[in-house]
Amino acid sequence: MGILGWIVLGLVVGALAKLVMPGDDPGGVIVTTLIGIVGALLGGFIGRALFGTGLGDFFDLRTWVLALLGSLILLGIYRLVTRRRART
Template sequence: MGILGWIVLGLIAGAIAKLILPGRQGGGWIMTLILGVVGALLGGWIGSVLFNTGIEGFFDLSTWLLAIGGALIVLLIWGLVTKNRGRTTA
């Protein structure tokens, strides 16, 4: 899969992960893209370690499930890191 495939996969996986997670996550579409690509890579790595499968083809169901699962993990971590950002105490 080429770089354009990774970008499209990451953007869609990140958007689906944002729809699945409850609450409001910060970041625009660029942050969604970055988190989605990182999540797709993480999902591929987890899939290769645990299930002996990875992200091979763009239209494979396992590719999408691993990418969305990885994006969910990355989005959860991102939400924990940025939870108190932007809040000011008076």
């Protein structure tokens, strides 16, 4: 998958992750895209480690599910870090 494919996947999956986990986040579109892209990579790593399968093609359902799973994990970690920083 090319770099443009990763950016599109990151934008869509990052937005889906924010829809699944609603709340007030200090990030905008750039942070959403970055969370989606890094979350997709994290999801691919988790999928390969646990199930022996990684990210497939752009239109493969496995790619989107693993990317969404990784983005949700990363969004949860991001919220924990930003809340701790806001409290101190």
